[in-house]
Every structure is written in structure tokens, then in C-alpha cells.
Amino acid sequence: MTEVVTEPASVPTGDGLTDIKVPVVQVLASNMKEVWPSLIHSVKYSSFIAIDLELSGLGDRKQLMKKSVDDRYTAIVEAAKTRSVLALGVSCWRVTRDEPEPEYYVQTYNILLLSRDNFTVEPDALQFLVEHGFDFNKQYKDGVSYTPSTEDMIIFKEKKAPEPIRDLFAAILQAKCPVITHNGLIDLAFMYQSFYAPLPPTMSIFVADLQDMFKSGILDTKCVAEYLIRETATYLEYLFRKSSKRMRDAISAGKSHLNLSFSEHRAIKQWVNFVECFASDGSSGKELCETYANHGYCKEGKKCSKSHNVDEAISSHDHHPRKKHKPENRKSSPIKSKQSNGKAVDTGCHRAGVDAFMTGFIVANYAVYLKSHPKKAKGEEEQKSSSKKSHYHSRDNHMSVTLEENRDIPLPLVLDPCRRAVNCLTLSGKNIPLKVMKSAFVKPSAAHMRQQHELAKKSGK
Secondary structure (H helix, E strand, C coil): CCCCCCCCCCCCCHHHHHHCCEEEEEECCCCHHHHHHHHHHHHHCCCEEEEEEEECCCCCHHHHCCCCHHHHHHHHHHHHHHCCEEEEEEEEEEEEECCCCCEEEEEEEEEEEEECCCCCCCHHHHHHHHHCCCCHHHHHHHCEEECCCCCCCCCCCCCCCCCHHHHHHHHHHHHCCCEEECCCHHHHHHHHHHHCCCCCCCHHHHHHHHHHHCCCCEEEHHHHHHHHHCCCCCCHHHHHHHHHHHHHHHHHCCCCCCEEEECCCHHHHHHEEEECCCCCCCCCCCCECHHHHHHCCCCCHHHCCCECCHHHHHHHHHHCCCCCCCCCCCCCCCCCEECCCCCECCCHHHHHHHHHHHHHHHHHHHHHHHHCCHHHHHCHHHCCCCCCCCCCCCCCCCCCCCHHHHCCCCCCHHHHHHHHHCCEECCCCCCCCEECCCCCCCCCCHHHHHHHHHHHHHHCC
8 A cells, every 4th residue: 555645734824733633543453454554654764753652550650760770670670561551652754855944744653552461550540541531442342462572582583473563663673763752761661571572681781772773863852851952841741832832933933943744544544533732722710730830740630720731831931930840750641632524532542642743743843943042952051161072961960971972873864953862861850861872891682682683684684
């Protein structure tokens, strides 16, 4: 099947941005055969791929926030082995024009998944997903099956049962384009364990494997937001809404901004939902909940009497600048969705796909913003004097990573302004990100090397 490509449609000026509906393809076991050619075609020709997961839980939160990074990794491994990936969002962004303004052709997929192994579903995760419309009946009835990794499993060799998700993950690795995440350390660990190989015993080996797997680099939008842009808050919906506002302002001022076009998906249109990501929630008329405004989470949830309106939070932060609060390890994006015929659809069934699109949109907008603010892009605003090497620092000046370390990573030109943040992953509660860099004293895992060998054989290289 040949994917239908529409003529690029520029984003309208003014408030027209709110009228854009993002097509999200719902991928199920029952339609995988029909959707697969489009999905693989999208991945193969991507300039970068944004990914998001919905999980059945994260395990022991206290262990995940341990001071020791190695202790945190042990907790992540335990969670990845006992919890499940419920949905995988994949948003494929292809550059159709670099100059004078970047233009992208975007295709987004939400894949509902069902592990063949037993897994734990945490009450908090269950409540959160149900409140946001996740359809567990559909997941158990029509989720795409996958088998998590075991020590004796050969991943990419011929399998007794079909494993399309493993094949998809292999295709993402073979696409050799940057992968974009938001607060992505845990998502990367879950994908490794679920779709690739058993997680290695130590963080240092895991990081070495990641660097070898994603040769075009990993970009974490939360890391870009914290260390390059210096946003007041860094949860996903906040960054998306802030990027949308920044784009509207650029359009109104006649400055450089993104142009987006989307696939018509004519051959699979019955499985496409159109999501109003850019629609404003309007004014709530309530006092702003500072906890939600700063962290994207409030323990009172829907019972809270104050406003959880993110647009109001952004407006408040813009008018009353203050120090950045400690980030929360949460993602929150309650989004209204409609099909092309205007019929309302619950967003839970394609939440991961929507979040993946938002993640891609954020990094694409940050690249435009940093290109027009070269001092931020080069780290010169953090330096008191020039030096031979460019560095970027946390607000507390606790980190220093040389730009030269990332010089050889083959980023697409449009993402080059974000280069300083490539292969840096946010560590919650830490002022220093995790650098995805292989140590001279650490070798990649044997399981990873075996999978790379099988991938090379499969691709004929």
C-alpha cells in the first residue's frame, strides 16, 4: 500500500491554530494487517520519531527517587519486568522544507497493547487511566499482543507467534533518526525490556546500549525545557500549551514558525480520529491551583475546587515570573477529541498517540525558538566569559556538558539548535541530567550485541 501524501498545508494565522485537528490512527490487533504498511512507511521516512507510553504502573516511587542513580535503575528494572506497556504512541515527523521556515509532514499512531505475560496493574495507574477514558475492555479484546523479553529469548529471529511490535521497534532502530521523548528514562527502559531484550544489570551498561541503539541521538523535551529554555514548569501539557502560545505569538508578529501538514490516510480512514490538541480551555473563573500549575498534578484530582487550567497557569507565570519549582515525574494531558464528522470520542484510547504528537511538536517548536535565540542555543547566556568549549549549565551551575561531545551525532538540520541537549535524560529531583554516553570502561551488553547482529542479518547488512 502506498501512503497518500497531501499537499503541505500551512498553519493558519491568528487563532486559526485552534482549528487544527491532528489525525491519530488507532492501531489494534484486528486492523494491524491493514495499518502496518502505512505505519512502517511512516517510520522509514521519518526525520525524527516522538514516542510515548502508557504503563500499568511505575513500581515503588520511593525507590525511583533514591539519591543513588544505580538504586533508581534497580527499581526501574523491577518495574519494567513486572508492569506492562498498555499503549504505545508513535508520531513520525518528516521534514519537507528546512528554509526559510521549517515544514513537517506528520503521521501519528496509537497502538493498543496487551502483554502475553501476567503483569501488575497499580490502583493509582488504573484510576488515572480510567478517569482519562482508557478502555480496558478494548485493550483486552483487541490489544496487539507482545511478549516481554526473557533471558533465553532471541528477539529478531523467526518467532513462533507474530510479534509486530518487536518488528516495529526494530524498524525504529533501523530508521536511524533521532527519537524524542518526554521525561523518557522510564519509557526507554520499558521499551527495551518489552520489545528488545532483557534489561542489563547496571545503569552504565544500559546507557552504553542506548547510545549504540539510537545512533542519531535521543532528545528529552523535559531536559530541553529545563536546561536550555528554562521553563517555569516542565510537565508535558504545560510545554505543549506554552509552545502553542509561542507559535501563535510568532505568527502574529510575522516571525518564523512551524508549518504542518498531515496525511489523509485514505486507505485506513475508518481508524483515524481527529484530535483538537490546540483548542483552548477558556477561562475557568476560579482561583489557580498552584500545585497543579507548577507540577501538572494535584492529589485532590477532580475534587479540587481550584482551577487546573494550564493556559491560566502559563498566563500567571508569564505575568509573575518566579523561581522554577522542583519538577514532578508526572504526565498530564486531558485533551478533547473529535472525529472528522464531529462526533465526540473518548481520548483515553489514543492518549499515548496524542502525547507522542505533543512531544514532537514541543521539540520542533523549541528548535525554531533556539534558532532565533542563538545565545541560548550555544549556552552563552550561562557563561560569564567565552571559552574554547561551549557548555550548558543548570540554573544552579551544577552541570557542564561540552557541545563538542555531540558534534558527530547526525541530527537533521532543523533540530541542530537543540544539539546541546542530545543524549541527556532528565533525572527527577536532580540538577544534573543523565548523559547517554558509553564509558571507556563499560561494554554494551551481550544481549544487545546479539540483537544488533540479528538486526544486521535481517536487513542484509
